[in-house]
Amino acid sequence: SENLLDINHLKTHFFSDEGVVRAVDGVSISIKKGETVGIVGESGCGKSVTSLSVMRLLKDTPGKIVDGTIEFDGKNLLDVSEGEMRAIRGNDIAMIFQEPMTSLNPVFKIGKQIQEAVELHLKYDKKKARQHVIDMLDSVGIPRANEIVDEYPHQLSGGMRQRVMIAMAMACKPKLLIADEPTTALDVTIQAQILELMKKLKEEEETAIMLITHDLGVVAEMCDRVVVMYAGKVVEEASVYDLFDNPQHPYTKGLLASVPKMRQNVKRLGSIQGNVPSPDDLPVGCKFAPRCPAAMTICWEKEPELEDHKQGRCRCWLYDSELVKEV
Numbered sequence: 001s002e003n004l005l006d007i008n009h010l011k012t013h014f015f016s017d018e019g020v021v022r023a024v025d026g027v028s029i030s031i032k033k034g035e036t037v038g039i040v041g042e043s044g045c046g047k048s049v050t051s052l053s054v055m056r057l058l059k060d061t062p063g064k065i066v067d068g069t070i071e072f073d074g075k076n077l078l079d080v081s082e083g084e085m086r087a088i089r090g091n092d093i094a095m096i097f098q099e100p101m102t103s104l105n106p107v108f109k110i111g112k113q114i115q116e117a118v119e120l121h122l123k124y125d126k127k128k129a130r131q132h133v134i135d136m137l138d139s140v141g142i143p144r145a146n147e148i149v150d151e152y153p154h155q156l157s158g159g160m161r162q163r164v165m166i167a168m169a170m171a172c173k174p175k176l177l178i179a180d181e182p183t184t185a186l187d188v189t190i191q192a193q194i195l196e197l198m199k200k201l202k203e204e205e206e207t208a209i210m211l212i213t214h215d216l217g218v219v220a221e222m223c224d225r226v227v228v229m230y231a232g233k234v235v236e237e238a239s240v241y242d243l244f245d246n247p248q249h250p251y252t253k254g255l256l257a258s259v260p261k262m263r264q265n266v267k268r269l270g271s272i273q274g275n276v277p278s279p280d281d282l283p284v285g286c287k288f289a290p291r292c293p294a295a296m297t298i299c300w301e302k303e304p305e306l307e308d309h310k311q312g313r314c315r316c317w318l319y320d321s322e323l324v325k326e327v
């Protein structure tokens, strides 16, 4: 396949005494080499669980992948051994999370931790690797990078450590970078710098990027294509141009209407009334029906399929070919 990543019908469910929560419920997403795909939706729609599934980092959660495949570079990641997966993580696939999943080793100097990986994976000699690390630290906005490189993690502030983690994620030139709200906690100047660095990686190394974000401004600036998720499923997919210019799904329209508020860092999407349904108490039909201004009778009875559409994919009875014919 021409895709670097093919997530097919992924189902990641959470099991508890109260029952099963279908956090990710049949999601298919593809990303080509050098492509940036945004994944958007409110909190609790399954975006982060999707990314953790790709990384196979569900161990600390009640989540379990129950169906689907995750093809990366010709391999089903769900079939590889834990050891092989560890080698893929951080090298071919790197990640940036708002709250770092991995932490820096407190007993090693900052630079040494990144440099060893760089020597190993980019086959740089010590001198070139050290310079590369300094350049990376510099490009994520770390002042005095040539000194910080020889400091220990505890000598840095939390914000600085997060930037070090970002530099580390990008230092080995991964084929795929998964970024989950990568810049949310950072100030705007640093945020812009990190996004610039991601763009550079994409342009120079053809790194593919899966970018999970609440910020549609960031999506507009960074993404080629956008996948909109709601209640554990994909509800719309389109090129970034088509999505902003001509959104189809009522949920996407609601998200776009709330852009100005989101840019002011208001977390709640004011213009969509109501809340994301609790995943253990989902509506029978379309999961968005309780909040949808266009809901029809059928919407309450039957869930629409995700169908191909002239500008991508859409899951909504308004665009169902059979229904449209009948009306």
Ligand code: SF4
Binding pocket: 249, 250, 251, 286, 287, 288, 289, 290, 292, 293, 294, 295, 296, 299, 304, 315, 316, 317, 318
């Ligand atoms: Fe709204 Fe019906 Fe479309 Fe769901 S299927 S988004 S309720 S119009």
Ligand code: MG
Binding pocket: 043, 044, 047, 048
């Ligand atoms: Mg999240």
